[in-house]
Amino acid sequence: MVIVRRVKPLPYWIIPIIALLAGIAVSMIILYILAGASPAAVFSAIAYGFTRPGVIAKIFIALTIVGIALLVSFKGSIWNIGGEGQITFGMMAAAWVALFTMLPYINPGLAQASMIILAMIAGGFWALLAALPRAYLGLDEVPVTLIMNYIAYYIVDLLVYGPWRGKSTYNYPRTDTIPSQAMFPQIPGTTMTWDGLFLLIITFIGVWYLLRNTSIGLRIKILGNNPNLLRSSGINVPLTIILALTISGLIAGSVGALYLGGDVYHIGYPIESQTANYGYTGILVAWLSMLELIAVPLAAYIVSALYEAGIKYQTLVGGNLGGMLASGTSAIVDIFIGSILLLYTILITFSEYKIKIIIER
Amino acid sequence: MSGSILSFIVGASSLFLAYYLAAVGHGLMEKSGILNLAIDGVFTLGVAIAFAVSVYTLSVPMAILATSIIAALFGLMLAFITTKLPISHGAAGLSTMFLGYGLAALVGLPAKVVENKRLISGSEGLAIIQPSLGYMWVWFYVAVFIVAVSIWYLIEKTKIGAAIRAAGENPASAEALGVNVLAVRLFASGVGYALIGIGAAIFELAYSPVWSQGKGMGYGWIAFAISLSAGRHPILTLVPAMIFAALEKFRFIIESTYNVPTDLGKMLPFVAAIAAMIIFMVTPLKRKLAPPKSLGKIYFREERTV
Numbered sequence: 001m002v003i004v005r006r007v008k009p010l011p012y013w014i015i016p017i018i019a020l021l022a023g024i025a026v027s028m029i030i031l032y033i034l035a036g037a038s039p040a041a042v043f044s045a046i047a048y049g050f051t052r053p054g055v056i057a058k059i060f061i062a063l064t065i066v067g068i069a070l071l072v073s074f075k076g077s078i079w080n081i082g083g084e085g086q087i088t089f090g091m092m093a094a095a096w097v098a099l100f101t102m103l104p105y106i107n108p109g110l111a112q113a114s115m116i117i118l119a120m121i122a123g124g125f126w127a128l129l130a131a132l133p134r135a136y137l138g139l140d141e142v143p144v145t146l147i148m149n150y151i152a153y154y155i156v157d158l159l160v161y162g163p164w165r166g167k168s169t170y171n172y173p174r175t176d177t178i179p180s181q182a183m184f185p186q187i188p189g190t191t192m193t194w195d196g197l198f199l200l201i202i203t204f205i206g207v208w209y210l211l212r213n214t215s216i217g218l219r220i221k222i223l224g225n226n227p228n229l230l231r232s233s234g235i236n237v238p239l240t241i242i243l244a245l246t247i248s249g250l251i252a253g254s255v256g257a258l259y260l261g262g263d264v265y266h267i268g269y270p271i272e273s274q275t276a277n278y279g280y281t282g283i284l285v286a287w288l289s290m291l292e293l294i295a296v297p298l299a300a301y302i303v304s305a306l307y308e309a310g311i312k313y314q315t316l317v318g319g320n321l322g323g324m325l326a327s328g329t330s331a332i333v334d335i336f337i338g339s340i341l342l343l344y345t346i347l348i349t350f351s352e353y354k355i356k357i358i359i360e361r
Numbered sequence: 362m363s364g365s366i367l368s369f370i371v372g373a374s375s376l377f378l379a380y381y382l383a384a385v386g387h388g389l390m391e392k393s394g395i396l397n398l399a400i401d402g403v404f405t406l407g408v409a410i411a412f413a414v415s416v417y418t419l420s421v422p423m424a425i426l427a428t429s430i431i432a433a434l435f436g437l438m439l440a441f442i443t444t445k446l447p448i449s450h451g452a453a454g455l456s457t458m459f460l461g462y463g464l465a466a467l468v469g470l471p472a473k474v475v476e477n478k479r480l481i482s483g484s485e486g487l488a489i490i491q492p493s494l495g496y497m498w499v500w501f502y503v504a505v506f507i508v509a510v511s512i513w514y515l516i517e518k519t520k521i522g523a524a525i526r527a528a529g530e531n532p533a534s535a536e537a538l539g540v541n542v543l544a545v546r547l548f549a550s551g552v553g554y555a556l557i558g559i560g561a562a563i564f565e566l567a568y569s570p571v572w573s574q575g576k577g578m579g580y581g582w583i584a585f586a587i588s589l590s591a592g593r594h595p596i597l598t599l600v601p602a603m604i605f606a607a608l609e610k611f612r613f614i615i616e617s618t619y620n621v622p623t624d625l626g627k628m629l630p631f632v633a634a635i636a637a638m639i640i641f642m643v644t645p646l647k648r649k650l651a652p653p654k655s656l657g658k659i660y661f662r663e664e665r666t667v
Contacts, residue, residue: 331466338460
């Protein structure tokens with residue numbers, strides 16, 4: 001068996017679709033064997049997820065923005081696994097504005113805007129901390145950003161358990177609910193907020209412009225394809241690395257504000273067991289998009305539909321596991337995401353390569 | 362004083378052993394050049410498998426054996442796909458992590474149903490296997506010592522170890538010098554993940570023999586951080602494993618005695634890992650303790666021949 005390069009790569013959309021279908025099939029088999037779940041029930045849950053755009057809108061917006069954020073750094077071959085920590089930091093900054101300043105009572109619009117902006121700065125700062133050793137010491141960003149997710153969790157835990165513990169939570173360790181003026185207004189009939197939709201559009205156009213029309217965007221793209229060219233043409237490579245990762249963190253941070261202001265309205269304790277894991281799921285979105293900006297919303301729609309399907313499935317047939325599948329947790333979602341992403345990672349090889357079986361005589 | 366130190370060491374020992382074995386397994390695998398991001402998922406799955414097998418068979422050796430075999434299979438799978446195909450180690454590892462989280466719930470919950478029925482009917486349930494672990498502490502320490510020295514010997518003093526290090530530093534040159542990179546990485550990952558599996562099994566059976574969905578999540582990353590903070594060195598790994606096991610085990614005592622928040626203790630392994638990584642990069646320790654040069658780099662043998 002040898003693997004040879006194809007003369008012409010397959011069209012880029014083929015592999016994601018094959019991986020998606022094969023991944024769903026594998027998930028069905030796993031669920032059938034281990035949980036005795038009938039494929040029909042899994043299928044109906046998936047159909048439910050895909051046909052409820054209003055329900056999945058909240059997850060869709062968050063995942064699209066995280067996907068775009070990660071895309072910026074992935075374009076430069078900087079593998080930002082730290083979206084989760086950047087989101088957590090963003091959430092922390094937004095919570096500070098909403099809970100500990102007078103802004104919400106003075107001007108709700110200004111308060112919401114500063115929640116988002118401060119969340120972006122906090123996320124960008126957290127990414128910058130990982131970018132510096134990557135740029136100047138060559139320290140691999142993958143373990144660093146990953147580890148920093150946990151450091152971010154525990155920093156927020158320390159705050160929520162200690163100084164930020166709510167006054168009206170019966171001494172239960174969580175922050176107070178943010179004032180209603182700081183809550184992002186919901187679009188009727190959906191789960192998304194106006195702020196989220198607005199942020200999504202701004203981010204999409206902004207990144208599209210960044211990658212297409214600016215020299216920073218061009219440098220990031222060259223960093224991904226041919227860093228030596230960048231070095232030999234006298235461009236500051238460490239600075240480009242820092243920009244790629246920090247911009248990525250800025251955008252991811254804004255999702256923290258969305259999650260706090262449009263979804264949970266408080267920070268629970270411990271945060272690591274209550275996060276929506278958008279930072280990790282966003283990696284799947286960015287990968288499935290083949291790093292094409294235009295495909296990010298599509299990938300996010302698919303992933304958020306599967307996300308919803310996993311949650312729906314748990315309520316539909318959780319009884320097969322003695323009714324003990326903890327609700328709201330993501331076991332089924334994890335199976336979907338894991339098998340699709342793993343198959344995709346393997347199959348992507350075959351858009352550029354093909355396997356030849358050679359019988360030696 | 363010596364008595365309290367002894368009780369301290371004995372009290373932390375099962376968690377110490379779990380951390381240490383998982384961290385050493387992780388270090389061995391990464392020495393061969395494969396970036397291992399699947400550790401937390403497979404650790405969580407291992408915890409669930411150890412629980413399920415011990416519920417079904419009521420046998421500690423069976424549970425440890427089954428867990429290490431299944432974990433080793435994951436290691437072999439990861440080594441095979443990342444060496445044979447030009448794919449991202451990070452993506453392969455993270456997707457396996459998700460799969461591990463999901464499978465853990467599906468493996469553990471049916472066993473939990475069985476265990477709960479037993480407990481309701483008045484039987485002792487899983488507690489029945491506990492006494493057989495009680496006298497084993499001394500042997501655990503002997504075992505740890507043997508593992509530490511033999512893995513160190515394997516990596517530093519044997520031909521296989523030289524091949525593992527070569528595959529991690531520069532697989533293309535290693536291949537040219539006659540090392541079978543695929544075989545070496547399969548070996549390192551298989552053994553490494555078997556150790557991770559044993560660590561997970563000990564975590565479940567000896568440290569806290571109950572199970573609920575999500576148990577073990579995060580502990581794989583602590584083992585990951587322990588391994589990195591010791592530069593993947595099998596003997597040095599003993600130190601952070603001991604410290605962080607003691608911190609975790611006695612965090613409530615430490616919290617009440619010294620008024621230190623628990624989350625600070627939980628954060629410490631991760632901060633130590635990043636600090637150690639930076640120190641290893643900028644000081645002369647680099648020679649021994651910096652990450653392998655080709656760690657996580659795509660190595661695709663077929664590419665050269667085309």
